[in-house]
Amino acid sequence: MPETAALLAAIADTGRDPVRGGYSRPVFATAERDLLEWYLAELGRRGLEGETDRNGIVWAWWNPAGAPLRDAVVTGSHLDSVPGGGAFDGPLGVASALRALDLLRERGTEPARPLGLAVFPEEEGSRFGVACLGSRLLTGAIAPERALALTDPDGTTFADAARGAGLDPAGFGRDDEALARIGCFVELHVEQGRGLVDLDAPVAVASSVIGHGRWRFTVHGQGNHAGTTLLADRHDPLLVAALVVAAAREVAAAHPGTRATVGRLNPVPGGANVIASRVDLWLDVRHPEDAVTAAVVAEVSRRAAELATVEGCTVDVREESLSPTVDFDVALFRRLSGVLPGAPLLATGAGHDAGVLAERVPTAMLFTRNPTGVSHSPEEFCTDADAERGSVALADVLADLLA
Template identity: 85%
Template sequence: MAEPTTATGGLLAAIAGTGRDAVRGGYSRPVFSTAERDLVSWYEAELTARGLEPETDRNGIVWAWWNPAGLPLEGAVVTGSHLDSVPGGGAFDGPLGVASALRALDLLRGRGVEPARPLGLAVFPEEEGSRFGVACLGSRLLTGAVTAERALNLTDPDGNTFADVARRAGLDPAGFGRDEEALARIGVFVELHVEQGRGLVDLDAPVAVASSILGHGRWRFSVHGQGNHAGTTLLDDRRDPLLAASRVVVAVREVAAANPGTRATVGRLQPVPGGTNVIASRVDLWLDVRHPDDAVTAAVVAEISRWAVELAAGEGCTVDVREESLSPTVDFDPALARRLGATLGGVPALATGAGHDAGVLAAHVPTAMLFTRNPTGVSHSPEEFCTDDDAEAGSVALADVLADLLR
């Protein structure tokens, strides 16, 4: 890795070796894994080095406060992001926002800013949902968008419950759930994130303000058939759920293509028991659907579900469909977005198809986002990138925005 050329690049370089995935490439940093815990320790050390005291709340969110005037924390300006990743993800999705928050604090102090409101820095757990299946789980628990009972009973691919894994990480499962006190501390939330598309590449701009997040959700389709021996079972005697599941995957693409603006993806498919010489007894596949119009999202999922039932029946199988998470389309606070745009001299406004903690918080507090250019336009992949210069430009933009909001 090249030597960092900016302060933000230096922060990212310090964690560049954490969570590398030798099999998939990129980084695998699921929540509460060794890699993710190492990143949290790095973050807490960076906060401590700046004279801030990190604290982990009952939902696993790590907070710190810059409050030199000793003001009440209610109504503070808050910024931050996440440190977990998808399997084999990029280096910048999440950590860029965390590093930029630290760098922005340094810039504010260097400018001699005297905040009239406290500044909070936050890191949210399980934003990607890569381990327990529900994206933005930390912010959903904070706001009550998901119940503690449901969250604690979620399981990872190895059968570990969220409750057990959280307990091993030092958290008390009895404390999970909506936190009115923590919510009251957030007067406004600004999240910086690497762009997960090529909007800024096409506009030849390093930074943008977010306008909206597409409505999106995740559904689990469980196709049930009959497990049997691969060598002794004639083709005509099979009830193969994997064959039915493969037909559903093709139908997903066809239904999405018939509904303009829809993004529909099957990114994970898991046969049970998964033996090479075994006809599966069940296949689970996970469907991700996104569209600006929530009614279209619902209609697309309903149509795919109908096709799944029919296609499964054609192979002598059945199918169950379960919603795992659903987030409606989010339009960020327009007045706040205009204020950010004016502060930054009229930077572009971009919609995004990616979900974020800022989108969950938007239903409860004024929320905004900044995007920093990704020259590849690729995300959730080792090809995701951000130059040191653009990373620094994003940190400066975040500092400018925070300075204005802290008046």
């Protein structure tokens, strides 16, 4: 078995979800903490020591020349997952970073700059609702007070969950000292679409991350008895929510290239024989042009207000996260393309820590082929051979950057 695949095989049973299928590895939960223990052990086998910073990011450094920890080349990804996600979203980048380090050593590489390996927490935002939370805190893209007040579906705050994981909530926030160490950041990730399948190529260089955001719609109605309340007497927020989901699809279809998704909807109190009193739904909107994203959200919000009025309900809309379209650093992008001349260039509609870091440091990404073209699902896949090809490509890029 190729080495990258062997690393992934060691965690193949961690966080399996018997109900949804795939993997559920929310931040600070048992499965994610078990993955971090595996990662720290793998670092130890390579003579490296992992250190968790005040924002929950795990760093390790390969620096045989003893150079000052600045202008470093950094690579890595995340270990958390969406509910019922695939095996490769995040962990492939982490395993590939370890394998790339092994390849550099096998080749006798003598780095002129430090190499950093990083694992970022809550990249998916599956537990606390804001994606790339670790990198947002690091860069100052989110205020620590807002982050600490975020709650998961059980009502646990991010502050309490972090405290339970051994972190000090008072330390969260922008970290200029950590950022000053990073000369550039290169993230490898499994492709989350079928660009490489259609191009018949194992590895691509990313050109950009499409702008995206997440908005919470809260529809307020009248909770009541399902058997005694006539239809004409109802103020049903779940009916409004259902119509908003349909409206989002219709509005998005009128703006070519838009992706609009409602993947989570929570009725309160949630009883089978109860008319809900409140419904929360989350709208995810993405488009290469940020103005189009804003227009789509505005139109869906307008329609939601109209639909709520008809049903005798009200609706509130709150932005939870917003990341404008990111074009990766041109010089770094060209350098990667020079090292990997046969690799196609791809834009991605998925968000990544590299996209958040791009505001503060030069960043780039590599994608490894996913033959199913499916992600955030148990059907996500990467062959053992392609996983190894991705690690080799990452090692080639790192070797060039470390020279």
